[in-house]
Amino acid sequence: MIASLALLAIGLALVVVGPRLAGARWTRQAPWLAILTWQALTVAAVAAVVLAGVTLLIPITAVADDLGAILHACAVSIATAYAAPEFLPGRLLGTVLAGVVPVWLLVCAARVLIGGWRARRALHRSLDLVAEPGADSGGLVVLEAAAPAAFCVPGRTSHIVVSRGALNRLSRRELDGVLAHEAAHLNGRHNLAVALSEILLRAFPRVPLFAVAAVQTRELIELLADDAALEAVDRVSLASAIVSLAEMRAPAAALAMAQGGAALRVTRLLAPEPPMTAWRHRLGAVAALAIVAAPLFLAGYPALSAALSDLCNI
Template sequence: MIASLSLLCVAAAILLVGPRLASAPWARQAPRVAIFAWQALTISAVITVVLAGVTLLIPITALAGDLGAVVHACAMSVADAYGESELLPGKLFGAFLAGALPMWLLICGVRVLGGGWWSRRQLRRSLSLITETDAGLGISVIETPAPAAFCLPGRSAQIVVTRGALSNLSSCELDGVLAHEAAHLRGRHNLAVALSQILARAFPRVRLFQVATRETRQLIELLADDAALQRVDRVNLASAIVSLAEMKAPAAALAMAQDAAVLRVSRLLSPEPPLNPWRYRVAVVGALTVVVAPLLIAGYPAVCAALSDICNIP
């Protein structure tokens, strides 16, 4: 009972405090670590809640025996260590957290990943009719004056650029665009977005998951910009962003997309120093701790039961 309650408290803390990571200034300096931290926070929130359900169920199920076998303690003392949840609401709540919740996540996962796969398949088929391959650049070109540049991840990943964009970008700018898109594909950034999307879709009311999705979307752009800087210089990459935006007809822009582009350009033009190695380590260890802590809390009573070495047979 104590374990379940502590886990629920930890989950509540993660859900409440987690979104604050969005205002951490170091995230822009180390986008890769920041994405990892968001993944750790969101996954940990889910694990913690599921484990709270599991620990509620241990006393009434065969789990106690299995767990006892693992830690070399008898089933009764393991069940005892997790406390009697005699109350029916407790059992039902446990079953809901440990059973229904993972099932719902699985359904949403299949929906998001399957939906993405299906949309990409349709897109590839549509695009195949209007694109010509440019073997020299290794990209697909659409013969239309409208400007656009994007990449389509997946099994036959491709970078697509319109003729309008190709003829209006300088060669340095074009290098920047291609390096940025290639970094998305190489890093499989779509998977990071999909993961956050699954949780956000499964629990649309939970703020942590919404913020994590928003931040992940922005951070993968910073990550791809950083990778592109190995091939082009900062000013040309920033110039490519502005040039492509200029070519598009001025639109009623989404505030979020707007902020993201402004952040990218200003970050390129006035670079911040790389993250201090110590702060880097603290961030990584912190993210790992958030994932491991709930496992320790959930396992603690079983370990205690094993250490006490006495079989409590009532």
């Protein structure tokens, strides 16, 4: 019972405190670590709640008959350690948390992944039909259209698409920046990080933690791709490419909601913050893993301590 309560408390704490990570300045210095931390926070919150359900359901008489009284005593001691409630509301809650939540997550995962796969396949097909291979190699295709746009479509056969309208108005260096940025998205499989945050948001749309995590993940993969692109192009050219494309699209955007993401990217490129020190980076990674490990440990601890007790010394 204590384990169940502790797990629920951890889940609640992660949901309440987690969103505060959004304001942390270090997330811009180490976007990769920040994405990892968001994933750890969200996955741990869900895992804690599901495991709380599991611990509510540990049966008193799991193993009995043939293996004899020793095993039975062991099972009883484990079950006692959890002190799973016999009363109905506890059982019911356990069933919902341990049964319904995982199934619902699987349903949402299937929807997001299959829906995304279908949409990408349709897009790849349409692109194969109407887009021209670009002059350069590297998977660039050109859409003969005046509207300015540059984007990539991941998949087994990925596409980096630039419209003629954008191509005509980007300088050579700017185009290099665009291509390097999009190639970084594809090589880093950034869409998977987005898909994970999307699945959790789809499953629990009313929990702010998942909404914040989804928005942050989207912004952070852009920073990550910018950092990777800097290996191929200088900071000013990449910043200039972002502003150039934004300029081309500005009239249409008058109606759209202003987004801080692109402005942050430009500012960050022009006035780079010092990278995070190696030891802080490592410490952060360990902390992220600890966040995921905590619910697992809490859920497993009573079983472990019972198993190590005398009754289980077979």
